[in-house]
Amino acid sequence: MDEVVKILIVEADDIIQQAITKKLTENGVDCFETKTAVQLSGSLEMLDRNVFDLVLLDLYLPDSTGINTLKSVRSAIPNTPVIVFVEQADIVSVKNICGEMQTSYVTKDSGFVDKLLKTICHVVHNIHQKELELGNQKFRIYIDNAPDGVFIANYNGLFIDVNNAACTMSGYSRDELLHMQTTDFIAEESKNDAAEHLKKTVTVGNAVADLWYVTKNGEKRCFTIKAVKVSDKELLGFCRDITIRKQMELSLQESEARFRAIAEYSHDAIGILNEKGKFVWINHRFVEISGYSYDEIMGSDIFQERLSSDSADLVVGNIRKFLDRKHYDNHYYFSFLNKNDRLCYAEMYMTDFVDKLGKRNLVLHYLDVTERKLVDEKVKAQLQELLRWQDIILGRETRIIELKGEVNELCDKLGQPSRYNLKL
Structure with missing residues (x-):
């Protein structure tokens, strides 16, 4: 009404x-x-x-x-x-x-x-x-048919009432829970957090926490507990089983930690561009090779601006293809100027991925091949010099053979035997 x-x-x-x-x-x-x-x-x-x-x-x-x-x-x-x-x-x-x-x-x-x-x-x-x-x-x-666990407890954490879902989640019957406290099946690693959660609910009026519990059959589960103070004596709580999500989060955190451990200290430069073509992450090696600081690179276009004239179209063009969702070359060589205007050469590998927010990102993974490039050029120059000397030496040998042939012809005209054996 x-x-x-x-x-x-x-x-x-x-x-x-x-x-x-x-x-x-x-x-x-x-x-x-x-x-x-x-x-x-x-x-x-x-x-x-x-x-x-x-x-x-x-x-x-x-x-x-x-x-x-x-x-x-x-x-x-x-x-x-x-x-x-x-x-x-x-x-x-x-x-x-x-x-x-x-x-x-x-x-x-x-x-x-x-x-x-x-x-x-x-x-x-x-x-x-x-x-x-x-x-x-x-x-x-x-309440009895709610998918989330619902409970009423006093300020000491003693259960006063629980719904069916709370019984299912904990593994205890309603009668068993009504003779228990909220802390009776808290996992050891969550005991301090649970005490703080209860204290905050009583003093502030509401609190939220992710806590690990041990069910009646000994299984460890993680619940999100949202509690509110409904009177001077009672607390109302809602709990949801987030074990699978928590396990996925922990697995993701471990994967991210492994990635950072590998990527941060890799000998290769690694950077990640977002959908706007701006850097959102770079490793230490990227900073070292470019000569620019972390703050100078993040969110800027310095990388594209410092490309050499003969590499700009190639690199920027491939980044543009990524931004336009087109096929791009994922392996090529390019050159750029570092902060000290030193010409550097690199071998680029590109790949993209979709993050947990559904956003596309482009990974730039490149190797500094400047020293290798300089060595290659030095070896090439030495080879060219050797070839030049080879041509000179071969030219002299050919002339000597020609002169020996002329001497043999004169000897023949004078009726003398040939001085040089030119037969191979």
């Missing part, structure tokens, strides 16, 4: 109507909202179109009289409280009918309006009581 009680007054006498309305207004202030009807037909139409909390009914109307009036109204609203107005002479005949139809009555005699007001207050009180009882029953049904 709303706070405002909606009442339909079915009374043909205007004076009585006004007297009732005035009395309700004076005593109820804004608690009562009234509508009136002077005939049975009109009242039935109003009952069909509106919902009323209470009907005040005169049995003698222009279009209906006596018990038939009540029967017609009761047919329309079998469950709505009705108070009928009866003449003193009709009390005996009406009394039994009213009892059968769960209807109250007030006699039209001296003090009629005052008696009516008392009866209205009594009926409204009964309505509220029934609704409260119904609400309590519904609340109990909701």
Whole structure:
């Protein structure tokens, strides 16, 4: 029922109507909202179109009289409280009918309006009581069938009441739990947190904590406990089993710790770009190779700005392809200038992943190959020099062979034997 009680007054006498309305207004202030009807037909139409909390009914109307009036109204609203107005002479005949139809009555005699007001207050009180009882029953049904564990405990942590889910989660029966305290099956590692949680609930009025419990069968489970202080003696708590989520979180934390241990101190530079192309994480080696500080790199475009002219299109183009969700080259070589304007060479590996928030990230993993590049160039230069000398030496040997051939020809012309054996 709303706070405002909606009442339909079915009374043909205007004076009585006004007297009732005035009395309700004076005593109820804004608690009562009234509508009136002077005939049975009109009242039935109003009952069909509106919902009323209470009907005040005169049995003698222009279009209906006596018990038939009540029967017609009761047919329309079998469950709505009705108070009928009866003449003193009709009390005996009406009394039994009213009892059968769960209807109250007030006699039209001296003090009629005052008696009516008392009866209205009594009926409204009964309505509220029934609704409260119904609400309590519904609340109990909701609590008993709630998927989360629900418990009531005193300030010492002694259980006063628990629902079915709390029994299922703990493994204990209701009778067993009602002889236990909240700390009786707290896991050792959560005892201090549980004590702080209870203390905060009592002093502040509410608290939330993730606590580990040991169930009756010895299994360790993690519950989120949300507790509130509902009175000077009692606490209301809601618990949800988050064991699987907690295990996943711990596993994720271990994975992240392993990743950081490997990535932070890797000999290779590693950086992560977000969907906007900004760095959200870099390792120590990345800082060392670039020459820039952590703060200078994070959230900036320095990496792209310091690319050499012959590498800018390649690297920036691949990052752009990632941002546009297109296929990109995941392995290539590039060069860049560090903070000291030293030209550095690197071998790049790129891959992307989706984080726990559903955001795409690009991992830049590159090896500093500057020394290798310089060594390669030095070896290449040495090889070219060797080839040059080889050409020079081979050229001289060819000329010597040619001169020896010419000497042999002169000897032959002079009739002398050849001096050099040029046959291979």
